[in-house]
């Protein structure tokens with residue numbers, strides 16, 4: 001199958017740092033001058049590069065080059081600390097990564113502390129997105145832990161004068177023969193520090209033998225969450241804290257014309273910062289900050305005037321941007337003229353908001369020209385670079401720490417709140433906390449791209465699809481290629497000038513592209529008069545996709561010719577999914593009766609965590625499928641509140657049957673995104689099956705169907 | 712103005728503005744940050760606390776009007792290292808992902824458990840419908856509340 005060579009990560013609203021200067025970590029490494037340290041040469045590309053033995057063993061701290069990252073440390077007390085630049089956002093990787101380490105190192109879960117997302121302590125990482133944590137970081141940490149296990153086993157074997165194969169490693173101890181030969185990790189490294197490096201020879205446990213990985217280990221900081229003890233960024237209260245508030249323009253694109261801040265400046269303890277278009281205050285209490293911001297008189301120029309009414313024609317206007325190369329196979333134009341069945345349609349998707357329940361927040365503090373910012377972001381090193389650029393400081397003068405965060409779904413790639421808090425803190429000379437209001441989070445973050453997708457397809461009378469001409473305007477290239485076996489294809493992504501700020505969203509454009517593709521496949525199936533399941537099986541060659549499709553339809557009890565049911569399937573980022581939906585339509589109101597979703601992403605690392613992700617993806621997907629859409633008019637949002645922007649709630653959730661296929665023979669892939677992609681088209685297809693009405697816009701039924709529509 | 716608030720069994724004298732919300736006093740003045748801000752307009756329930764045993768959105772309650780009433784926050788549920796049965800049930804069912812909605816969900820659930828004897832799925836969904844979990848853990852939350860209801864029975 002041809003692969004698009006479009007750089008998907010670009011569409012993740014990811015702008016890589018132009019330069020990455022060496023950071024001197026010697027001070028940090030010194031704190032590990034005892035015990036066992038596992039090192040790796042900086043993996044610049046995020047991929048493990050095997051470390052050569054270059055004479056830097058033996059704990060000789062001084063000869064260690066600066067560009068070395070510490071990945072794992074075992075102290076003389078046996079305490080295991082591991083380091084990763086990844087961020088916990090609710091996807092449960094603090095637990096699954098800890099499981100991977102515990103598995104390879106043969107220690108209990110509770111013995112491992114995982115330090116995450118701290119640019120001052122954890123190795124460089126480009127960000128937590130794209131479902132990359134499980135395939136890359138999980139593997140990396142397993143290798144690191146396995147390397148540690150091996151040097152410990154070898155040292156014990158050497159001490160006992162027996163072969164490495166004669167010792168076993170278990171529960172943080174190495175055992176030789178007999179009770180006398182048993183030694184804890186801490187004792188093994190006492191007074192004789194060790195350095196381990198990962199090499200290509202490092203042997204990992206086979207997933208078939210997993211005892212800790214692959215099991216439903218409870219969420220590691222679950223107790224802190226249910227007691228309210230966990231401190232999100234917005235909960236931090238360092239000594240001497242001031243509270244920030246930003247004065248925002250009334251509409252997009254408006255710039256500051258005039259400011260009178262005298263009344264605010266006269267308030268006790270209030271600091272006002274006006275720097276270019278930046279206007280904000282810091283005050284001793286949140287209430288005072290709000291009052292000070294209100295007291296500022298600001299005049300703004302007129303803004304962009306962008307409006308949703310013309311959105312879908314605007315997006316089809318040619319624009320510059322990275323289109324990547326189209327996927328071309330065979331001769332589409334010819335095949336389209338041949339027919340005989342021809343189906344053309346246009347699909348649209350609206351902008352939607354991530355609306356993470358914890359809005360953007362940051363606590364910033366300056367000390368001796370160094371800035372430290374705690375903030376919820378998916379790209380700590382990216383935000384560090386934003387600080388470097390914004391404040392013209394050297395990289396080792398900017399540190400970003402990400403407390404486990406109140407989720408993001410692709411919506412927290414940027415450091416907006418971090419930069420704003422740091423600007424206020426620098427002026428105030430005190431730490432400043434800035435928590436965006438819900439309205440700010442709606443208006444000044446960014447959206448999942450809106451888009452238009454145009455499809456022309458041709459098929460033979462027997463249902464074999466022969467031509468697939470596919471054009472995606474603006475919504476993005478993720479999962480743009482078809483998994484069906486079609487001889488003649490032309491698949492093109494057309495960048496557009498987006499009127500609203502847009503960026504990544506859970507699954508990127510995979511949701512939009514699956515919606516269009518799977519709705520259209522349904523249309524072709526109906527045109528050919530073939531059951532949608534039989535039709536898909538006829539056009540599929542991909543065994544893994546066929547397997548999930550069969551698993552979902554079997555469990556669902558799929559019946560050709562039944563009404564009110566729909567299905568869809570797809571593959572993205574190494575995850576395979578199929579979704580079946582039953583709907584009921586009465587007097588225009590659409591009710592989801594039940595959803596069955598099958599998912600396969602290789603070996604399962606934590607079944608309960610995976611189940612939670614799949615269920616969550618379906619429930620979040622419900623919103624975008626049925627009713628979520630951002631409205632805007634004259635450069636302002638018309639529904640940027642929870643009171644107006646409808647989110648999925650308890651009562652929207654149908655019974656969801658999750659089927660997980662565990663393929664221990666395949667490496668694990670990520671799972672946070674792909675399970676979502678089949679839902680919207682499956683609902684649309686079910687509505688068609690119920691009513692004969694084909695819906696081609698996401699959201700499908702923001703206001704229901706016409707009141708006269710019945711099943 | 713000075714008001715005296717009874718929170719988690721202790722009385723606090725605090726200086727508030729007349730319109731200041733209970734949420735803001737709890738978080739910013741009393742350091743009880745387990746109660747979360749999600750929307751500030753009564754729509755998400757992240758800020759739910761109990762006032763005289765009933766679930767209330769603390770972003771909608773004026774601190775100055777809850778004098779003489781008893782306020783309980785998520786921090787009050789654990790006692791002597793023992794979790795409330797609903798907290799245990801949330802852990803057992805892993806009824807959370809990012810956990811930001813969790814304190815509000817648990818407080819709403821505790822209020823519901825206390826006020827309703829016979830809890831069906833429908834009753835839980837109806838009572839909890841104004842609490843948002845953006846991560847989509849609703850089915851697990853329903854299961855956790857049911858479990859705690861059975862444990863109580």
Ligand code: FES
Nearest residue numbers: 749750751756770
């Ligand atoms: S913060 Fe109070 S209901 Fe959302």
Ligand code: FES
Nearest residue numbers: 808810812844846
């Ligand atoms: S767990 Fe994230 S909002 Fe509920």
